[in-house]
Structures are given as structure tokens and as C-alpha cells.
Amino acid sequence: MKTANFNNDKIFGDKIVTKVILESDFSKEIRILLGAGQVMKEHESKFPIVIHVLSGSIDLGVKKKTHKLNKGGIIALEANVPHDLSALKDSVIRLTLSKSDSVERVNSVADNSVK
Template sequence: MKIESFNENLEFNENRVTTKVLIETSFSKEIRILLKEGQMMKEHKAPFPIIVHLLDGQIDFGVVGVTHPLKTGDVITLDANVPHDLMALKDSIVRLTISKLDRSERVEKVVADS
């Protein structure tokens, strides 16, 4: 058992999106993504299905060129290999659930390339 908080010890970075793996289980990795207003993650794909849960803030979540406005509490799921991007309209806390088979380094590379 492990207890973590997505809402504590927040360290937003003025210059780039930040990510942190908070929990790794036998089936998933739970990653916290912090985006300051105006920060984005460029279009990318995940090799396995993902779940994106907006814990706080407001983002535009683009899926294959269609923008879906998300507000605090919204959850969106995507199948594998679906192009998507994120733009923070307000400072935002995102919970990203990825497959245990996926690599958190892939998410960090997306951030670095954005």
C-alpha cells in the first residue's frame, strides 16, 4: 500500500511543464503533470490507452485536431496511438494514468519536446 497526494507539494515551473510519477502499481503508473497557464504539451501519441483526469484548472485537450475544453473534475480516455495535445488555460493539475507497460520517460520526452 502507498498513499500519495496529487494536490500537495506542488512545484509549478514558470519555464516548462513538470511531471512526476507518484504511484506505480502492477497495472498502471499514475503521473502528476503541472502546467502553468499558457504552457502546452505538443501533439503526441501514447502506445497504450490512457486516462487523463483534470484535478484542478482548465485545459484545452486536442484530439486529432478537435479541441475539447476540460474543467476541474473532467476525465477523458484515449485509445492507443491517438494524437492529442494539451494547452493550459489556467494553472492546472493533471492526473495521467498510463499502462504499466508504458514508460514514464516517454512522457518526460513529450514535455521536453514541447
């Protein structure tokens, strides 16, 4: 059994902050701290993902259509679906990745996005 907490050590900054919170036999649970106005540019994953807004509010662009997700909102995307995230206010996002997906890919998107 493994336990973790998405609320520990939340510090919003000048850049998007990502952190692996929990890794299981089948998934990687990542916390993304997206400050108000920050954007993760369009990207996609070779594997299905789940995006869950734990707090705050974001606009999620999927295939050039915008979906507003508020606190508690959750969405599952199939593999290879282009998407982007824009924080309307400081937001804590839970990203569930397949065990086969790469955390470095997510970090690269965050590092290369508009801050």
C-alpha cells in the same frame, strides 16, 4: 497497499513539471503541472491512457478537434490517438498510464514541448 497525494509539492515553473505519484501492479499515476499558457505538443501513446484534470482548465486536442476540460473533467483515449494539451490556467493533471508504457516518453514530450 500504496498511498500518495497529488497535492504535495506542487510548484509551477517555467517548464512543464511531471512526477510519478503512484505506481501499482497495473498502472502508473503521473502528475503533470501545466502552467497557464503552457502546451504539450501533439503526441500519442502505444497504450490507452486516462487524462483527469484535478484542478485548472485545459484544451485537449484530439484528432485536430479541441475539447475543453475543466476541474474534474476526465477522458480516456485509446492507443495511438494523437493529442495535445494547452493550459488555460495553472492546471494539475492526473495521467494514468499502462504499466507497459514509459514515463520517459511522457517526460520527453514535456521537455520538447513549448514552454
